Amino acid sequence: xxxxxxxxxxxxxxxxxxxxxxxxxxxxxxxxxxxxxxxxxxxxxxxxxxxxxxxxxxxxxxxxxxxxxxxxxxxxxxxxxxxxxxxxxxxxxxxxxxxxxxxxxxxxxx
Amino acid sequence: xxxxxxxxxxxxxxxxxxxxxxxxxxxxxxxxxxxxxxxxxxxxxxxxxxxxxxxxxxxxxxxxxxxxxxxxxxxxxxxxxxxxxxxxxxxxxxxxxxxxxxxxxxxxxxxxxxxx
Numbered sequence: 001x002x003x004x005x006x007x008x009x010x011x012x013x014x015x016x017x018x019x020x021x022x023x024x025x026x027x028x029x030x031x032x033x034x035x036x037x038x039x040x041x042x043x044x045x046x047x048x049x050x051x052x053x054x055x056x057x058x059x060x061x062x063x064x065x066x067x068x069x070x071x072x073x074x075x076x077x078x079x080x081x082x083x084x085x086x087x088x089x090x091x092x093x094x095x096x097x098x099x100x101x102x103x104x105x106x107x108x109x110x
Numbered sequence: 111x112x113x114x115x116x117x118x119x120x121x122x123x124x125x126x127x128x129x130x131x132x133x134x135x136x137x138x139x140x141x142x143x144x145x146x147x148x149x150x151x152x153x154x155x156x157x158x159x160x161x162x163x164x165x166x167x168x169x170x171x172x173x174x175x176x177x178x179x180x181x182x183x184x185x186x187x188x189x190x191x192x193x194x195x196x197x198x199x200x201x202x203x204x205x206x207x208x209x210x211x212x213x214x215x216x217x218x219x220x221x222x223x224x225x226x
Contacts, residue, residue, distance in 0.1 A: 032212070044217045046214025100153040
């Protein structure tokens with residue numbers, strides 16, 4: 001699996017959009033980008049995934065660059081409950097093994 | 111998505127003893143995954159459990175230390191054997207409910223193990 005690079009921590013004001021970057025410069029053509037988050041004392045929670053097109057669901061939006069070497073997870077209106085560690089993971093379709101990096105610790109500031 | 115019940119949620123154990131962690135899923139799944147999360151660290155995959163065959167262990171993890179059972183498509187156990195304080199971690203199970211890797215994996219709430 002391709003490795004990812006994320007900033008170790010970020011702060012965001014409550015109500016603002018939180019933009020979490022991820023670099024995955026060695027991603028292969030068949031590898032997806034997945035985002036998970038882990039709220040304190042809970043198991044990781046799936047957020048969103050994408051291959052090359054931008055994706056949006058009820059939780060977030062995922063923007064993938066045209067060369068697919070980086071992506072950004074966007075939480076449009078961050079709340080205090082969004083404080084968590086966010087993991088960007090890349091993997092191939094059918095590869096059922098998730099390899100977690102160190103993630104970004106996002107803190108939402110009141 | 112699937113619902114996972116993981117037991118126990120936490121335990122404090124004496125060194126040299128063993129603890130078996132249970133993971134029950136509300137639907138049939140092909141693969142079940144066991145992770146370890148050491149204090150302040152990210153998740154590390156221990157092994158993949160497929161029903162009807164031996165579990166596949168990741169580098170650094172061995173069956174004698176972390177034996178796994180997978181008796182059916184909804185249940186698995188992980189045993190942490192001959193425990194030492196270094197085994198103090200959160201242990202989590204995970205499944206891929208639709209079996210393709212897409213749609214997200216579901217994780218249990220974890221077992222917080224403290225070895226004294």
